[in-house]
Structure formats: structure tokens, C-alpha cells
Amino acid sequence: MPTGAAFEIFDTGYYVYWYGILIATAVALGVVIAMKRRKRYGWTSDELLDFALWAIPIAVVCARLYYVAFEWDRYKDDLIGILEIWNGGLAIYGAVIGGVVTALVFCKVRKKSFLNLADCVAPALVLGQAIGRWGNFFNQEAFGMEVTNPAHMWFPLAVKIEETGTIHYATFFYESLWCFLIFLFLLAMSKKFRHRGDCMLWYFLLYGVERAFVEGLRTDSLYIGDTGIRVSQLLSALLAVSIAAFLICRTVWEKRHKRPLYGPPFFREQELAAEAQRAGVAAAVAAAMGAGEAPESLAPEICAAPEEAGGAAAAPAEETAAEPGQGQTAPARDTETPQD
Numbered sequence: 001m002p003t004g005a006a007f008e009i010f011d012t013g014y015y016v017y018w019y020g021i022l023i024a025t026a027v028a029l030g031v032v033i034a035m036k037r038r039k040r041y042g043w044t045s046d047e048l049l050d051f052a053l054w055a056i057p058i059a060v061v062c063a064r065l066y067y068v069a070f071e072w073d074r075y076k077d078d079l080i081g082i083l084e085i086w087n088g089g090l091a092i093y094g095a096v097i098g099g100v101v102t103a104l105v106f107c108k109v110r111k112k113s114f115l116n117l118a119d120c121v122a123p124a125l126v127l128g129q130a131i132g133r134w135g136n137f138f139n140q141e142a143f144g145m146e147v148t149n150p151a152h153m154w155f156p157l158a159v160k161i162e163e164t165g166t167i168h169y170a171t172f173f174y175e176s177l178w179c180f181l182i183f184l185f186l187l188a189m190s191k192k193f194r195h196r197g198d199c200m201l202w203y204f205l206l207y208g209v210e211r212a213f214v215e216g217l218r219t220d221s222l223y224i225g226d227t228g229i230r231v232s233q234l235l236s237a238l239l240a241v242s243i244a245a246f247l248i249c250r251t252v253w254e255k256r257h258k259r260p261l262y263g264p265p266f267f268r269e270q271e272l273a274a275e276a277q278r279a280g281v282a283a284a285v286a287a288a289m290g291a292g293e294a295p296e297s298l299a300p301e302i303c304a305a306p307e308e309a310g311g312a313a314a315a316p317a318e319e320t321a322a323e324p325g326q327g328q329t330a331p332a333r334d335t336e337t338p339q340d
Contacts, residue, residue, distance in 0.1 A: 003085075003162070004139040019135035023090075023204070026131040027056055030278035037190075040267040041120040043303055047110065055102045059095040060085070066094020087139070091222065092129060093235060095154035099125070115197035116266045122203040123186040129207075130179035136172035144169030144217040171217050178210040195250075196263050201243055208240030 001008065005015035031052050038048050068075050068082050075082050099119075107114040137143035140161050147158045147167045159170040178184045185206065186199055193199055200328045215221055215233035250261050263269065 004135075006138075018138035022135040022138075026128035029131065030121070030128045031181045033124040033127065034121045037120050037123070039081055040190075040265075042113070043117065043120060043264040047112070048120075050107050051103070054106060055099050058102045059098045060090070060100025061096035063090040063092065066091040066097070067222065070224075084106075091232070096125070113196065113266070115200065118197060118200035119190075119193075119265060122199045123183050123190070126179050126186065126203055126207065129230040130176045130183060133172045133176035133179070137170075141220060142172045142218060143220070144171040144214075145219060149165060162209075168219070169217055173212050174214050174217075175210065178214075179207070182206045182210075191267075193265055194268075195260065196265050198265070201247065204239055205243040205247070208236040208238075208243070211236035212240060 001014060002017075004017050004019055006021055007016050030048075034048055034052070037047060038045060064082065070091075071089070081087075102116055103117050103121075107117055108114075110337055116335045133142070137159065140163060143159060143161060147153055149171060152158055152169075153167050156170050156173040158167050159173070160167050182203060186203060189202070190199055193202075212233055215230050215236065218230075221233070223229060224231050224234070227241060253261055264272070
């Protein structure tokens with residue numbers, strides 16, 4: 001079987017490749033994870049599925065076009081080869097650029113927050129990268145420099161390339177492991193981020209740091225013309241430095257002005273709104289009681305929140321008061337509402 005093939009389809013000469021299986025698995029898991037996070041970021045399942053139906057194919061096309069653009073000498077005389085993505089050749093930065101542009105347009109049309117969407121899907125994206133990198137293993141690509149030290153000739157530090165019979169550093173594994181760690185970090189920190197867009201920013205920062213380092217170990221990098229500059233390494237370094245500078249400047253500004261530079265994540269906005277509503281209700285109830293009025297005299301919308309909180313406790317009391325007491329009349333309840 002060809003390198004990277006998983007199995008042949010009914011002796012037809014057509015093969016299903018591990019690369020495709022892993023990419024499909026990564027996409028499916030990514031959609032599941034984003035769906036589980038959607039409510040916290042103000043998205044419905046229909047909206048998120050609509051976005052996925054646009055973003056996924058566009059990201060794949062852009063990933064391929066990005067790769068072909070920097071390998072044009074290889075494809076200019078073989079245009080059909082551009083379509084053979086099962087042989088590898090998808091650049092993650094191309095996919096990210098395509099996904100970001102799609103998200104910006106989608107959010108503009110739907111009149112929703114781009115940063116909330118980016119925060120929602122960032123962990124799903126980086127987990128997809130962690131899984132997809134194993135497609136490079138089966139395709140025998142994206143490996144590092146040749147290993148000459150016998151002490152380093154073990155997997156997953158190094159991997160044997162069957163075509164050449166040589167052993168190389170397993171850079172695909174380094175990136176896969178790092179992306180999985182980023183995924184765990186984003187999940188753990190999602191509830192602690194203080195600003196809308198933080199989840200996305202930390203994804204780009206951490207991935208940029210890793211890629212800037214690991215890209216320097218690879219032997220199949222994409223270069224900017226004949227400059228000898230690795231395009232992904234340069235882009236990663238610029239991305240990491242610019243985001244780190246932004247986070248530092250934002251922290252300094254907020255300490256100086258003693259307020260956030262911009263708004264919190266969607267779920268935190270909802271929590272703050274609920275806290276403000278509860279505080280307003282408590283103040284209104286206290287004011288009514290101070291004036292000698294019953295809380296029931298307040299407007300229904302003001303009383304809604306305390307009813308929801310105390311309804312479960314009040315209902316049994318009402319039922320008890322309504323029950324006949326074997327010829328005895330149930331005592332009337334005090335109309336005053338005790339303060340918490």
C-alpha cells in the first residue's frame with residue numbers, strides 16, 4: 001500500500017488514508033467541544049453549526065492554497081496535484097487565516113461578537129491540531145533534522161523515515177504534545193479569563209512560541225522565496241511577540257486606570273448582570289420594608305428575582321397553610337418578608 005494509506009477500498013486501487021481519517025476525527029471532536037461551550041459564549045447550536053458548515057471547507061481550501069503558494073515551483077507543472085490533499089500539504093496558518101476571515105464575515109452578518117466566537121472555538125481548534133499532526137507521522141512528513149546521536153534514537157523523540165531509512169527528530173510529535181497541553185490550559189483557564197478574546201489570544205501566544213521554536217528543527221519548512229526565511233517561523237515569532245506586548249501593555253494600562261480596558265467574556269457579562277439585578281432587588285425590598293410597605297407591592301419585574309430564589313422554600317409553606325388541620329384553622333402567615 002502507498003505510504004500513509006489505512007486500507008484499500010474493495011480492491012479498486014483507491015485507498016483511504018490515515019491523514020484523512022485523522023483530519024475528519026479532529027473536525028468532529030472540534031465541533032463537539034465547541035457545541036459544549038456555546039452557551040457560555042452566547043451561541044445557539046444552529047448558529048454554531050451554520051458557522052462550521054462555512055468555516056471547515058473554507059479552512060481546508062485556504063490551508064491548501066497557503067501551502068501551494070509557497071511550493072509553487074512544485075505544482076506549477078502539475079496543477080492536478082494541487083487537489084491531491086491526501087498526500088499531505090495543508091498549512092495550519094492557511095486554515096487559521098481562512099477560519100478567522102470566515103468568522104469575521106459570519107459575525108458581521110449575524111450581528112454577533114467575533115471575540116465571543118473565537119473564545120468558544122479556540123480550544124476545539126488547538127485540539128484539532130494536536131490530532132491532525134499524527135497525519136504527518138503516517139505520511140512520513142513534517143519531521144526534523146537527522147539524528148546522529150544513538151542516545152536520541154528512540155520514539156517519540158525521534159522517528160525513522162522509511163523512504164530514506166534515516167532517523168529524524170519527531171517534530172510532528174513535539175507540536176502535537178504542545179497543542180494538547182495548550183488545549184488543557186485553555187479549558188482550565190476559560191472560567192478565569194477576565195477579558196473577551198483572552199482565550200483566543202492565549203492560543204495564538206502559546207502556539208506561536210512553540211511553532212517559532214519547532215519550525216527551526218524541521219527540514220521541510222516553507223520559505224519566503226530564496227531568502228532562507230521560514231515563513232511559519234517568522235509569522236509565529238511576530239504573532240507571539242505582538243500578543244505578549246499587547247497583554248503587557250493592557251495590564252499596565254489597567255493598573256494605571258484601575259478599570260478594565262474592555263469588556264469581560266460573555267458568560268462573565270451574564271454573571272455580572274445577574275449580580276446587579278439581585279443587588280437592585282435587595283435594595284428595592286429593603287427600601288419598601290423601611291417605608292412600611294409589603295414587598296408584594298413592588299412591581300412584578302422587581303419581585304421576579306426573589307421569587308425565583310425563594311419560590312422553592314415558599315411553596316411548601318403555602319401548601320402547609322392551605323391544608324385543613326383536622327378542624328383547626330391554619331394560622332395566617334406574617335406578611336413581612338425576612339431579609340437574607
